[in-house]
Amino acid sequence: MNQLPTGETIETAVLLAGRAPSLHNSQPWHWTFDGHTLQLFAVPERRLPATDPSGRQMLISCGITLGHFRAAMSAAGWRIHVARFPNPNRRDHLAAITFHPAHFVTDADRTRADAIRRRHTDRLPFAEPTGWSDFEPILRSTFDQADATLDVLHDDSRPALARASEMTASLRRYDAGYHAELQWWTGHVIGNAGVPREALISSEERQRVNVGRQFPTATGAPRRGETTADHSVILVLSTHGDTPDELVRCGEVLSTVLLECTLAGYATCPLTHMSEVPQSRALVRTLIDGSGLPQVLVRVGSAPESAQNAPETPRRPLAEILDMPTSTDQVD
Numbered sequence: 315m316n317q318l319p320t321g322e323t324i325e326t327a328v329l330l331a332g333r334a335p336s337l338h339n340s341q342p343w344h345w346t347f348d349g350h351t352l353q354l355f356a357v358p359e360r361r362l363p364a365t366d367p368s369g370r371q372m373l374i375s376c377g378i379t380l381g382h383f384r385a386a387m388s389a390a391g392w393r394i395h396v397a398r399f400p401n402p403n404r405r406d407h408l409a410a411i412t413f414h415p416a417h418f419v420t421d422a423d424r425t426r427a428d429a430i431r432r433r434h435t436d437r438l439p440f441a442e443p444t445g446w447s448d449f450e451p452i453l454r455s456t457f458d459q460a461d462a463t464l465d466v467l468h469d470d471s472r473p474a475l476a477r478a479s480e481m482t483a484s485l486r487r488y489d490a491g492y493h494a495e496l497q498w499w500t501g502h503v504i505g506n507a508g509v510p511r512e513a514l515i516s517s518e519e520r521q522r523v524n525v526g527r528q529f530p531t532a533t534g535a536p537r538r539g540e541t542t543a544d545h546s547v548i549l550v551l552s553t554h555g556d557t558p559d560e561l562v563r564c565g566e567v568l569s570t571v572l573l574e575c576t577l578a579g580y581a582t583c584p585l586t587h588m589s590e591v592p593q594s595r596a597l598v599r600t601l602i603d604g605s606g607l608p609q610v611l612v613r614v615g616s617a618p619e620s621a622q623n624a625p626e627t628p629r630r631p632l633a634e635i636l637d638m639p640t641s642t643d644q645v646d
Contacts, residue, residue: 331383336375338499364491377565389427440615546615552606581617
């Protein structure tokens with residue numbers, strides 16, 4: 315077997331990794347490949363400065379795409395080694411990735427990569443996730459707890475989470491920059507990015523999910539009428555601090571969590587608005603006993619089988635997210 319992946323293999327994996335979720339589907343990542351090493355960069359120009367002034371969510375999003383890339387390469391028969399922040403003078407250079415052939419590709423490797431294509435953000439209410447008590451310990455075994463800690467919040471935490479969500483909305487009610495970004499990135503597609511109208515929910519549906527970000531609402535008849543209230547479990551991923559390395563690693567863990575939940579047949583919806591404002595973030599922190607800094611929350615639940623056929627949100631084409639020589643199939 316060749317000791318380096320072909321350019322076609324890299325292209326396929328990068329394109330699949332581009333299915334990663336990001337803040338308002340902004341897709342703030344870029345890759346370069348020289349035939350030997352793949353480099354991952356954050357794209358500060360795609361950061362949303364009013365919503366994400368510190369760039370935390372930009373780095374988490376890049377971590378998710380890195381995690382998705384690892385899954386895609388594992389399914390293709392490659393293991394990766396990640397050198398993080400290899401250039402101290404360039405903080406947007408997140409990773410330098412090298413490769414070695416896998417001794418064996420498991421069915422689990424293949425199905426996790428397949429889950430990337432099926433996963434999507436579902437903002438509608440969920441039924442309770444069936445079999446969660448059996449799945450939770452399996453989920454915890456799939457990532458390194460040193461990279462991020464996982465707390466599971468159930469119905470008794472719902473009132474406090476609803477207060478945190480409402481607090482975020484209230485504190486940003488007169489933030490013109492935030493609302494301008496929200497209107498710009500949601501309800502239509504701009505340059506293969508943004509949240510399309512069909513991914514939005516109605517005002518009545520939003521009332522059934524009282525922990526979601528207050529996106530612009532869509533018109534039309536309510537969907538999923540059999541689910542009168544959201545009964546998802548809510549996961550909280552936290553880190554010890556807010557360093558760039560911790561944020562990227564947290565994103566990689568989030569990639570694993572989303573894909574494993576998808577494999578288990580659950581619907582998911584990442585939530586970041588409650589960690590964007592210090593006051594609401596502090597409230598969420600009290601729900602996990604003050605251990606760690608909450609970075610992202612995830613609703614997990616059961617949805618009708620029809621929800622698996624939701625239309626894909628747009629993604630930037632390969633030419634916009636990957637730079638590589640015209641031919642990398644033949645390397646020394």
